[in-house]
Amino acid sequence: MGNEGKLEFIPSEILNQENRQLYEKFVGQGTVIHELWGRHYHKVLKYINEPIIVLTGPSHVGKTTVLKKLYETVTSNFESEMAEDPGMIPAIYVEAKSPEKDFRWLELHLQILQALNEPEEFLGKKLGPVNQKIENKNPLFPSKLDKNLRHAVEIALNQRKTHVLFIDEAQHLGRLTSDRKLAHQMDYIKSLVNRTNITIVLAGSYELAEFMNQSAQLSNRSTHVHFHRYRFGVDSEMQEFANIIGTFQKLLPVDEVPDLTYEWEYFASHTAGCAGILKKWFNRALKECLYESCIKKERAVITLEHFRKTQLTTNQILKIANDALTGEQKFAEDERRRNLIFEMFTNDDTLLETDISPTSIPSIHKSDEQQQVQKRKKTKPGQRKPTRDIVGDIKNAQSL
Secondary structure (H helix, E strand, O other), X not given: OOOOOOOOOOOOOOOOHHHHHHHHHHHHOOOOOOHHHHHHHHHHHHOOOOOEEEEEOOOOOOHHHHHHHHHHHHHHHOHHHHHHOOOOOOEEEEXXXXXXXXXXXXXXXXXXXXXXXXXXXXXXXXXXOOOOEEEEEEOOEXXXXXXXXXXXXXXXXXXXXXXXXXXXXXXXXXXXOOHHHHHHHHHHHHHHHHHHOOEEEEEEOHHHHHHXXXXXXXXXXXXXXXXXXXXXXXXXXXXXXXXXXXXXXXXXXXXXXXXXXXXHHHHHHOOOOOHHHHHHHHHHHHHHHHHXXXXXXXXXXXXXXXXXXXXXXXXXXXXXXXXXXXXXHHHHHHHHHHHHHHHHHOOHHHOOOOOOOHHHOOOOOOOHHHHHHHHOOOOOOOOOOOOEEEOOOHHHOOOO
């Protein structure tokens, strides 16, 4: 999720007041509704009445932005009902924090109750002391406070007529040190859906998909949405990525900027095709440009050199790309297994002979994207070489 709402401290020695305002305005324009983002948003929205929706993908592709937009959509959809019943809260958004050891629901339950506007006196007086133990304790709910919070959440969700619970960074739910605790975790998620009749939307890294697939019952009740990045092997996606570069370029509050869309390969390879990483890179490059303009007392002219100075390190890029490719390969393996299952049940003679265990699937040494990149000639969308264009009124810049 990161520090999206955090106010950035910028000393006056780095940016004067005018340039600081220009920078903060650009940073505030962080949400660009691009094509891939829109497709995933509508896909999740289509399944919003399913019991459990699992949204997984690499970091910085827009999962948190999608979740927050879905939260706003669900809430606005119940405006008339909320007008008649002011106590109704149709949707809530919470974030599962990374545990030091084992994930516990105590803090997340408190977040849920606070999002449901439960009064502080209820939370402070009616839940009991933290150290009070219960007999035959559940490893997920070791104290009486844990048990009472769980019961309070179920009551509050029903009383507030909540339809959807959005949990971000949900891969942290699987951070447990024993199989017994993992089994209890899965049972509790299933129980929470059954007892409240709500939809739970879980968003997280590829680790979340692995966690959910360890329970047959939970996996069968879940709808999985893969929020992938912009991939090198798909020309249409690279064109969309170049369009995002163009959108950010139009929004840059500078006097002069080259046409950066012709450098789409450079930007894509240094972001692993993740739009969120691209936006943060533009933020850093803009700050570098405005700082230089402030020091030299010259016009703000951004160049490719500002991006080279502020690009991620090689190790950072490799880590991001490796995590993304590893997760995508696992999804590809799952697809191959589904195809084998289809073949099993359409050919009775081989039904008992087919092995669909993970070890029976050939490992993917190179992803389709990697193979495409090797075959690809160095081409760019368009013919013209990069040139500097004067940027006019940025108010007319159009978002994708």
